[in-house]
Amino acid sequence: MAGSDSKQTNNSNPAADHTSPYYLNPSDYTRQMHVNEALNDNNYLDWVQEMENFLFAKNKVGFIDGTLKKPEKTDPNHMAWLRCDAMIKGWLNTAMEKEIRTSVKYATSAQEMWSDLQDRFGKESAPRAYELKQLLSMTKQEGTSVSAYFTRLRELWDEITSVFPIPRCSCTGCSCEISKKMSDSRDKERLYEFLLGLDREYSTIRTQILAMKPIPTLLEAYRLVYEDEQQRAVTTGKQTSTDSAAFQAFMKQDGAAAAATQSQTGSKAYKKLNSDKIGHCDFCGKDGHNRDVCFKRVGYPEWWPGKGKPENGRAKAAHVETSSKVNEASQNELSPIPGLNNEQYKQFINMFTVNNSSNVSKPSYGKHGR
Known part of the structure; x- marks a missing residue:
């Protein structure tokens, strides 16, 4: 009976149900910052991804994409919807810079605010697309580790994907593989870009990867190059140890020879100094008197x-x-x-x-x- 009463109470009050989009945790408040950086003119793609992840975790995505409409005033969920919408607007305002916050402060709902930001910053920008492509073509390994080089490429690829999303087939029961082929084509293109930027010392492993049939995926090629780097580091470490030992032995021998030379030179200088002190006779040619x-x-x-x-x-x-x-x-x-x-x-x-x-x-x- 108690469980039945509790279920009935939750159905009559969705705001108390943890699974309901109307539920707000007691620790939630409007001035919370839920992204790494506040929204500015240059980081919308990263910002919107972080904010969408947070709202999805809070079960509040329906408030910004329009799927959860505002109930009528006579609806029992009307006040719960208003409270959640106000909370989301507070989160969005806190995650913006002051100039952008001022431009959307009169929005009547979180969906209106979200749509306004998407129209201003989320549209495809030809200058930004050109800049990303240029950065991608200029990105080379240049002596850094394979992991660091691949990470730089991955960041550019992810941003380019946000600017140029891959078209996907949405028809039901479609047997075509258009989306898969386009995805494979993009993966192969990234593979060539990754191999193209490697340093000259990886030319051997690069040739081996290109000669494979079928050609490996991007991640498989990365693992092969990474393993080659690790093997190269081990070999270089052994050679460095041998060179260091040889250098130390040479320095010991050279130091002993230098010490002997210094000793002989010091002896001659000492004799000359003493002869200067006690004098030299130019009549008999002897030292010790004048x-x-x-x-x-x-x-x-x-x-x-x-x-x-x-x-x-x-x-x-x-x-x-x-x-x-x-x-x-x-x-x-x-x-x-x-x-x-x-x-x-x-x-x-x-x-x-x-x-x-x-x-x-x-x-x-x-x-x-x-």
Whole structure:
């Protein structure tokens, strides 16, 4: 009895029946946005498709295509129809830009508003059709993935289909296949357009597809090209790994050679820097002292080992062990001459002074001298 009462109530009040076009969900309100983008001068085809899908899901298509007429005032569904129509007008207004909304705000019903938009934006436009065809002819893969390239083509094909819909046979029981043949012809045309825009590296798979009997469909050809792309990516990845390993090995060898060269160059630079610091004698040709203190030129001191053997003496003077220098530096005050301590330097100066004094000529007196 309860179920019968409920069914009777639904029949007397269609607005409470979820399957009725007069039903409105409690969460519905007029300022709801049900499309991705508001209607403007350039997106009517996408907009109308989204809006039709939404209204179909809401079971409200009859309000815009004229199949659900406005009931008379005496009809019990009159108020339910008015409420649904007002809700749909609110949805349409919210999904438009302000300029377009202003032009249809005085429409008396959702059907009138829908028809006005269709007359303004839905008619075939020769400039738009030409633009779509031009874009289609210019669309190439150009290094992008096969999937991205096919998606761009698919968007253009869908819009072209909206502008140039395929004629369909509507006769009852017709055995002709006009619609099917036209659909197959369009599919084959798209197949050629897809193959034409592929990059040069897919020339082999393109030739194979065109040589197939019967020729594959568009989706079958897409799968073949996509699989060829995946196989190419695997092969390229292996080659890249091999090239990377070879390059790293080359860089290691080249780095070792560069390090050896740098070491040799640094050693030469170090030697040159030290020779600049300690001086070079242009009299004997040795490093470690200069011309002014060259023993070969000014004479060897008494304490010099191997006195009278200039070559040996010069060699010893030019070569002083580092350990000796460290010991002398720690025990005695360093002298201006490398290799001599302060005491030895004083002896050298005294000897040098004495030798110079003895070489000075004494003044001669005449026979009238003192």
